[in-house]
Amino acid sequence: MGLKIAIGGKGGVGKTTVCAIWSQLLVDDGFDVLAIDADPNTNLAMAFGLSPDKVPEQLINMKELIAERTGTDRASVGAYFKLNPEVSDIPEKYWIRVPIFQKDIPPDSVDNDTKRDLEVRNEKSSKTVKLLVLGGITQAGSGCACPDGAFLKALLTYAILQRQEIVMIDLAAGVEFMGRASIQGIDALVVITEPGARSIETANRIASMAKELGIKHTAAVINKITDKAQLEKIKAKLTIPIAGSILYNLAVQEADLNGISVFEASPILVQELRKAKDNLQNMISD
Numbered sequence: 001m002g003l004k005i006a007i008g009g010k011g012g013v014g015k016t017t018v019c020a021i022w023s024q025l026l027v028d029d030g031f032d033v034l035a036i037d038a039d040p041n042t043n044l045a046m047a048f049g050l051s052p053d054k055v056p057e058q059l060i061n062m063k064e065l066i067a068e069r070t071g072t073d074r075a076s077v078g079a080y081f082k083l084n085p086e087v088s089d090i091p092e093k094y095w096i097r098v099p100i101f102q103k104d105i106p107p108d109s110v111d112n113d114t115k116r117d118l119e120v121r122n123e124k125s126s127k128t129v130k131l132l133v134l135g136g137i138t139q140a141g142s143g144c145a146c147p148d149g150a151f152l153k154a155l156l157t158y159a160i161l162q163r164q165e166i167v168m169i170d171l172a173a174g175v176e177f178m179g180r181a182s183i184q185g186i187d188a189l190v191v192i193t194e195p196g197a198r199s200i201e202t203a204n205r206i207a208s209m210a211k212e213l214g215i216k217h218t219a220a221v222i223n224k225i226t227d228k229a230q231l232e233k234i235k236a237k238l239t240i241p242i243a244g245s246i247l248y249n250l251a252v253q254e255a256d257l258n259g260i261s262v263f264e265a266s267p268i269l270v271q272e273l274r275k276a277k278d279n280l281q282n283m284i285s286d
């Protein structure tokens with residue numbers, strides 16, 4: 001069975017960026033990867049470089065589907081709904097395939113080096129990440145005992161416990177999702193932090209909650225580092241094993257602004273994240 005990895009952390013630290021690039025790297029390595037956007041504020045699709053018009057609808061907004069699966073489509077059923085709706089056919093029906101390289105291939109070129117580069121790119125662009133956009137429940141309290149909550153929880157549980165491919169989950173910001181326990185059974189929870197006390201505090205809290213939930217591995221990725229001294233300070237404050245650190249990188253913001261995939265925009269970031277991913281895989285297999 002492929003690894004099941006969820007990515008959490010405070011708002012804006014880089015969860016979606018890491019989730020997207022790790023998914024793309026794993027596909028590039030030849031793995032079959034299902035990337036799940038489980039953040040109510042969905043934007044994993046855009047990190048893959050999809051234009052807004054190509055972003056799929058969130059499953060949480062498909063009220064008829066949820067009603068049908070949870071048995072709430074008949075008025076007579078009233079307040080009762082299925083806690084374990086059937087969802088095993090949902091991923092195939094609703095995922096979209098996103099090429100890991102998306103630039104248009106220019107017409108035939110003359111020199112061989114360029115031609116070989118293009119062939120490599122061509123081959124890579126035929127490799128795709130499967131993207132499923134769940135969305136999330138936004139109400140305060142978030143322990144929603146409602147059909148929507150049951151549907152989302154069933155889907156995540158199915159993805160984590162039954163799917164054969166690697167599953168990467170982009171979680172909502174903060175610690176609230178931990179209370180819903182819908183990520184039980186994952187192989188690793190990766191928390192992203194940035195140079196800031198609040199993001200470190202959030203990371204440590206998520207890690208200790210993960211321990212209580214019995215999640216096997218928790219690791220941190222320290223993002224947006226500007227110098228070595230800063231990195232040492234953060235390391236001293238984190239109570240979690242560190243899988244890697246990533247430099248602050250203007251190309252990432254530039255890609256974000258231009259709506260292109262970070263995977264294409266910043267080879268340095270991709271390299272740093274490859275290292276972090278390899279470390280994480282080693283931590284898990286030890």
Ligand SMILES: Nc1ncnc2c1ncn2[C@@H]1O[C@H](COP(=O)(O)OP(=O)(O)OP(=O)(O)O)[C@@H](O)[C@H]1O
Binds near residue numbers: 172225
């Ligand atoms: N290493 C980096 N250097 C510079 N900017 C970065 C870096 N990593 C991420 N960013 C930028 O930080 C912003 C937040 O990144 P991202 O969306 O990945 O974070 P997030 O944790 O998923 O946020 P949210 O909590 O809103 O879901 C984006 O504009 C992104 O381009």
Ligand SMILES: [Mg+2]
Binds near residue numbers: 039
């Ligand atoms: Mg995000």
